[in-house]
Amino acid sequence: MAQPEIPQKAPYPVAVEAGKSYWWCACGRSKSQPFCDGSHQGTAFSPVEYKAETSDTVYFCGCKHSKQGPLCDGTHNTL
Numbered sequence: 001m002a003q004p005e006i007p008q009k010a011p012y013p014v015a016v017e018a019g020k021s022y023w024w025c026a027c028g029r030s031k032s033q034p035f036c037d038g039s040h041q042g043t044a045f046s047p048v049e050y051k052a053e054t055s056d057t058v059y060f061c062g063c064k065h066s067k068q069g070p071l072c073d074g075t076h077n078t079l
Helices: none
Strands: 012-016 021-024 048-051 056-060
Antiparallel strands (some): 021 048
16 A cells, blocks of 8 residues: 655644635645645545634644544654
């Protein structure tokens, strides 16, 4: 199974707006981290949608190994 690139071993804090969708980069290749810029083309990866339920700051995974999809779960501490 293909492994994603690790753009950083820390989460990306992002202010999100309620009701808005954000497309998280799952491959680690995007130059627009933590969001997809299409760099996954030709790989086994696809971006993951995150739909904000409330306006708040959320922490998107930067290591691309989170078990909770696009949000950081602290996995970067074990890499």
